[in-house]
Amino acid sequence: MDSLKDVTLRPWPAPKKEELSQEDLLVKIEQLASERGHLRDITEKSLQEDIDAGKHIPDDTNDAVKQEAKEKEAPSRQERLEKVFNAGKEMYGHLEWAKFAATNALDLLSLVLSQDTNKRNLSTFSQTFREQGLNQGIPFGSFGISKENHEFHNRKPEELQRIQELEHKQKVVAQGARMEALDSAVDEILQAAKQLEKEVRRQTKYWQEIVAVSDQGWPLQRLRQNARHVPFGVRYGLPEAGDHFKARGFAPLQMDKDGSIILDPALAxxxxxxxxxxxxxxxxxxxxxxxxxxxxxxxxxxxxxxxxxxxxxxxxxxxxxxxxxxxxxxxxxxxxxxxxxxxxxxxxxxxxxxxxxxxxxxxxxxxxxxxxxxxxxxxxxxxxxxxxxxxxxxxxxxxRRSQSPPPLTARTQEQAPPPLLRTLLAVFRHLEGVDSLYVCLEMVANTLNSAGLEVTLDTTRETSWAILAESLKEPSKRGLSATDQLLEIFRKPFDGRATLTLPTSNGVQFESLTIVTRTIIGQPTFGTEHKLTLPSSLTSDLHLFQQLKFSSVKEVTSYLDWILPLHIAHRLLKSEYSSRATIKSHDSGITISSRECKRGSAFSTDIKVELLEGKLKATALTASPLSETEHTEQSHTWNGGHSSTSFKQVIQNWVG
Structure with a gap:
């Protein structure tokens, strides 16, 4: 290893016959640069192609040929411009290559320095490396330089002791860190156990209250959002309510810290x-x-x-x-x-x-x-x-939703509000109308009965209410309960019926007039209507319409005050005194002649019958048999109380 301390990398020595000096080498490089343009384009392949193309001719010969070609043909202005442009392009290429090399060197040094967190700065990197390198996942400090010492030597005893003490301290510190980590783990396990116990109690209480709500019959719905703290919601609104109120009829059942249910703002x-x-x-x-x-x-x-x-x-x-x-x-x-x-x-x-x-x-x-x-x-x-x-x-x-839907049409059907006030108004108007009418009819019936003119009055405030029991036994619609059938009656027109029998002379053949009171807050009545139906015999004798309609009780009673006296006078008295009775006018008056006496004297009596505000009044105007200008007027009134004299007896006493 000692032999490798001073190692220098040099080019392989060339043979002496081919060895060139430094000056010669520089001359060759300049010559190649001038001939080829740049050294990077010179390869073995390109040189072989030049040899094959005949470019290996000696320089002096090539120069002579070129000089001769130049003398023969001078370059044009366009060729000179192209040559200048190519030279500028080549120079720009050189600059780009130098810029590329400098940028790479800068990025390499910045990446090496990025191992130190204090020297990390994005501005030191090039724009290309930041976009295509760092943004694509290349981490900081991914390239580094280290210096290794290959010198082997024996450590000193002090250094060995220091290293052993450091290892011992590191071992003790590691053991203490492990013990501290175990203590922390035990504490976290105990805390987790307490938290689990608290969560179990919380969940138990919440589910107990949820079960209590469900046992009361309230429909529950599971929620997907925030299911941890609000797993359920209760739908307390009615399912057939309006859209606005149906949306308001739902509230989430939130969980409190202790597990109890927190009231939603809609419930609170x-x-x-x-x-x-x-x-x-x-x-x-x-x-x-x-x-x-x-x-x-x-x-x-x-x-x-x-x-x-x-x-x-x-x-x-x-x-x-x-x-x-x-x-x-x-x-x-x-x-x-x-x-x-x-x-x-x-x-x-x-x-x-x-x-x-x-x-x-x-x-x-x-x-x-x-x-x-x-x-x-x-x-x-x-x-x-x-x-x-x-x-x-x-x-x-x-x-209605359970029935077959109506045919589809292009026209949208508007949902009208339910008839709540309409029904309330119809009930009040109907009861007020029929009660007022029946009070007047009862007064008339009592008055006629007190006068000896036997009549009967039968009234029904609402016919559908009277036959309610029978209608409930046979339901008209399947799927409707008895309560719904009962309430459905109130949404239909109200019909009251009153039947009053007319007084007769023989007391055997009874005729009656009928008054039907219909109330509806809508088409075609828009209120209360009274329909009076007269017997056919009465209409034929008195030349009246059989059916008449009135809009108020006052009109009905006014017509009855006219038709009943007319019936008593023109039909009852006419049949009682057939040959002696004469009808001279269209009002409720009749003329009755007296029976002839032995002396041959006779007289006539004008009888007028009136009915007003439940009182029956009979008036007699008798002409004197001795003088036609003298008249005797008599009257009698029945008001519904007890009377000792009947109507027929009074008339009999007047006409004789």
């Missing part, structure tokens, strides 16, 4: 309730608000979900009714300051203004003590009826 909101108030002449006389629970903070998760479900249902009910008010402005429905005002007139009362005030308020609001409570029953019944109608609408949506 203050619940709302649907409120109906009865207002008479501006004073609140009844409300449907529920009682406020004292302890609202300590609700269980099941109670919170139930309150959120009820609140969402109440909000949907109020929302659907507020949308429906736009089409019912002509029926006395107003929407102002988030309160829906609905007219609910009292039967036969025009002096009192009764309205229903409907709104949606927080459940915790306290009812004012200044309000009266005599109509709380009405407000609560109306609120429960509206809730039942919305629940029925949800059932009908499910029923």
């Amino acid at each position: 909101l203050k619940p709302k309730t649907f409120r109906v108030r009865v207002s008479i002449d501006g004073k609140i006389t009844g409300t449907s608000q529920l009682e406020v629970e004292v302890d609202t903070k300590d609700h269980s998760i099941q109670k919170s979900i139930q309150l959120a479900r009820d609140s969402l249902f109440e909000e949907e009910l109020y929302h659907e009714m507020s949308l429906e008010t736009r089409q019912l402005l002509a029926y006395g429905v107003e929407f102002r300051d988030s309160v829906i005002s609905v007219d609910a007139p009292l039967m036969g009362s025009t002096s009192h203004d009764r309205k229903l005030l409907i709104d949606c308020i927080p459940r915790e609001d306290i009812v004012a003590d200044s309000h009266h409570h005599e109509h709380d029953w009405l407000a609560r019944n109306v609120a429960e009826a509206l809730r039942l109608l919305l629940a029925h609408e949800h059932s009908m949506r499910l029923y």
Whole structure:
């Protein structure tokens, strides 16, 4: 190895006959550069090609040939320009090659120096190396230079002792590091065990509450996002609710630190309730608000979900009714300051203004003590009826979705809001109409019966309600429960029926007139309509229309006050005094002649029958047999009370 200390790399010595001096070598290099342009293009192959092409002729001969060619033909200007351009191109090539070599040397030195973290600087590398080298994964310090010492010598005793002490210290340090690592591992294992125990208790408590929620019947849904902390969610909204409220009816069941369920903001909101108030002449006389629970903070998760479900249902009910008010402005429905005002007139009362005030308020609001409570029953019944109608609408949506869909058309079908306010208005208007009419008919029937004119009155406020039991036994639609069939009746037109028999002279053959009261808030009626049907014999005798339609109770009673006296006068008295009775006018009057006496004197009596506000009045105007200018007027009135004299007896006493 000592012989390799001073080793120098030199070129292989040439033979003496071919050995050239340094000056000769430089001359040869210059000659080759001038002839060939650059040394890098000189290869064995290129020299062999030149020899084959005859370029190995002696220089003096070649020069003579070239001189002779130059003398024969001088180069043109274009050739000189091309020669200058080729020279510039060749020079540019030399510069590019020098730049390439310098860039590579710079990148090599920068890569070697990058072993030191303090000397790493991207600006020292070329742009090409940064893009195609460092950005493609070449790490810093991937190329290095080291110096090795090949000198073998014997170490001194002090150096050996120092090396042994260093090895011993390194061994002790390594042993201490291992012991410290084992202690740390034990601590981490204990901490992991405690964390596992805590997580087991947390998961146990969470799953217990999840099972409790599921046992209450609430549908649960597994979540994919953030499944570690929020694995489940509860769907408390009704499945057939509107799109907006269906989206709100879902809340994730988040896990707290101790495993209990954290209430979602949708469940933690203050619940709302649907409120109906009865207002008479501006004073609140009844409300449907529920009682406020004292302890609202300590609700269980099941109670919170139930309150959120009820609140969402109440909000949907109020929302659907507020949308429906736009089409019912002509029926006395107003929407102002988030309160829906609905007219609910009292039967036969025009002096009192009764309205229903409907709104949606927080459940915790306290009812004012200044309000009266005599109509709380009405407000609560109306609120429960509206809730039942919305629940029925949800059932009908499910029923319609289960049926065969209608044919496809290019025209989109708009979903109309459910008829909640329409049904409420129809019920109030129908009950107010039929009750007012039936009160008038009962007064007329009592009055006629008190006068000895036997009549019977049969009234039905709603025919479908009367045959409800029979209709439920035979369901018209499959898949509908009895409750849905019952509530479906309220969405149809309401029909009330009243039948009044007409008084007859013989008491055997009965005739009756029928009044059908139909109420519908929609086409084609838009309200309450009374349809009066007269017996065919009455219409033929009095030359009247058999069917007539009226829009109010006042019109019906006014017509009855005209047709009943006309029937009594022109039919009942006419048949009673057939030969002696004469009809002279189209009103409810008749002239009856007296029987001839032995002296031959006779007289006539004009009888007029009137019916007004449930009172029957008979008036007789008798002409004196001695003087035609003298008349005697008599009258009798029946008001429905007990009377000792009948109508026929009074007429008999007057005409003799």
